[in-house]
Amino acid sequence: MKKITNWKLWAKCAGIRAVKTVAQTAISVIGVSAVLSDVNWVAVASASVLSGVLSLLTSVAGLPEISEE
Template sequence: MIKLKVKKYDFNQWVKAAGVRAVKTVAQTAVALIGTSTVMNEVNWAMIISASCLSGVVSILTSVAGLPELEEIVDEG
């Protein structure tokens, strides 16, 4: 039988850390797209908002795999 190790974190700490990562990712995506669009002389705000929101969702989903900045709760049972 395959036994999977599930990482355990304090939920409130995880939500805070994942949220901070997601906000940073959204901001970085928006800045990159605005910079690229400005060079092309047309900022497509709908595309920037859409891509930025999608990057935030992907960041949250990636955080489910684990966040290295959080300490894992070790079950000593």
């Protein structure tokens, strides 16, 4: 695991990645409902938040968007 030296860049890249992951999870959970009125919004929110947290934790191991200088 490489050492993080630029925290602002890491936070920006990790945040962007987490937001994309949250959006993808929300879309997939919403997509399993037959109609929009059947969407379990609590499940959408909890699954999306959990995926965002996991994305941030995974980003600690390294981000390919940040090249070594």
